[in-house]
Amino acid sequence: MRNKKKITIKDIAEALGITPSAVSKALNDHPRISKQTKIAVKEVAKKLNYQPNNLASALRKGKSNLVGVMIPRTNSNFFSLAVEKIVERLSKEGYNVIIAQSNESFERECKNIESLLLIQVDGIIASMANETTSLEHYEKIKSKGVPLIMFDRWEDELDVDYVGIDDYKSSFLVVEHLKQQNCRRIAHIGGYKHTRIYKKRVKGFKDALKKYELPIDETLISESSLLIEDGRRIMSQLLELPDPPDAVYAAGDFAALGALQVLEEQGVQVPEDMALVGFSNETFTSLVKPSISTINQRSELIGTLAAETFLKRVDDSKWDPKLNKTMIDSELIIRNSSLKTK
Structure with a gap:
């Protein structure tokens, strides 16, 4: 099916026997164009289904x-x-x-x-x-x-x-909370550390562990895209360790959800055996069972x-x-x- 021809100011001008310049001025309500001409131009424009190119007009004005x-x-x-x-x-x-x-x-x-x-x-x-x-x-x-x-x-x-937000401080808050819940071995499912926010989150995580004299075990710290499948994969690996963590802090809620799925599938009680915290306050975090603790980024x-x-x-x-x-x-x-x- 052939596309319909786009109606232009020239088409309106030809229909009325006036110049394209006069049509343009009429459409823009120029004071030097008579009321009668303005009415005629607008009627023909409506009849022909003329659509003005607002973008082109705006660009001519520099915006x-x-x-x-x-x-x-x-x-x-x-x-x-x-x-x-x-x-x-x-x-x-x-x-x-x-x-x-x-x-x-x-x-x-x-x-x-x-x-x-x-x-x-x-x-x-x-x-x-x-x-x-x-x-x-x-x-x-x-x-x-x-x-x-x-x-x-x-x-x-x-x-x-x-x-x-202050990503460093946010991670600090998470570790402080998990420490208060008597967690002693905390894992971190992080984003890629070449990205500033995830670099700040892992630094806040490590500094908080130092402050509360909790062990920093590099085998418990990972990088990923923080998708559900990343959370599933990394959680499975953590559970296979000789000394698994008793808490996991994921730098994204989707990864936290994936981790929760694996914990449920393997019969690990949350939070009794494994505490879990996410990041971003995605809608599902308040709907799943157990509901997921998380950082609200406002x-x-x-x-x-x-x-x-x-x-x-x-x-x-x-x-x-x-x-x-x-x-x-x-x-x-x-x-x-x-x-x-x-």
């Missing part, structure tokens, strides 16, 4: 009113809530948001950023993919003068605005603040050469999976 939002995954409660607040805040200021998903792929992240720059977005709000080790594509955004605001995942070398606040940071960057009256590094206190939500003592 697209589009903001790109790059996230690693859409199936995460954290990212979906953060994006919801970004869209909510920016839409109030007349911006449309284009959401791109890297699916934790460096290659896809690069392609998505190229596409966003191609359509000349007014800014990009992003959270890095797990696979990302090179920052060239982000440096390209900066070199073009496009505002770049990072949230949740970022790297210090980028030297851009950032909004997120995603809605992060989304709102990321949007506010972008708005400050594009507002000349509020422009500040200093970069904004906004660190939000997280919250440890204690549930049944780690509550050993009453």
Whole structure:
């Protein structure tokens, strides 16, 4: 089936016997065009189903009113809530948001950023993919003068605005809680340590173990993509150790869920035999049995603040050469999976 021809200003002009310039002025309510002509032009435009190219018009004015939002995954409660607040805040200021998903792929992240720059977005709000080790594509955004605001995942070398939680402190809170539950041998299912947030989480984990004089056993510390299958695989390996842990702290709730599945399948009582804590406060953590203790990253606040940071960057009256590094206190939500003592 052939596509219908796109109606242009020239088609309206030919139908009325006037110039395309006059049509354009009529559609934009120019004061030098008569009321009668404006009415006629708008009637023909409606009859022909004319759709104005708002993007082209905006670009001619040097502004697209589009903001790109790059996230690693859409199936995460954290990212979906953060994006919801970004869209909510920016839409109030007349911006449309284009959401791109890297699916934790460096290659896809690069392609998505190229596409966003191609359509000349007014800014990009992003959270890095797990696979990302090179920052060239982000440096390209900066070199073009496009505002770049990072949230949740970022790297210090980028030297851009950032909004997120204190990952180091969050891990510290988890270990303190497990120590209070009389756990003595704590394992950590971590993310890839080339990523800043997971590097901070494992450092907070180790420093807390040192403070409370608990053993740091490298065989109990792992790196992964923090997917359900990673949690299952690593939990199975931990249970096969001669001296298994009595608690597991996963740096992501999906990995914690996978770990919980294996513990249930192997008849390990949670939290009596093995305490478990996750990270991110995904919706399912409060629904499974036992419910999973986790870190609340306050995603809605992060989304709102990321949007506010972008708005400050594009507002000349509020422009500040200093970069904004906004660190939000997280919250440890204690549930049944780690509550050993009453």
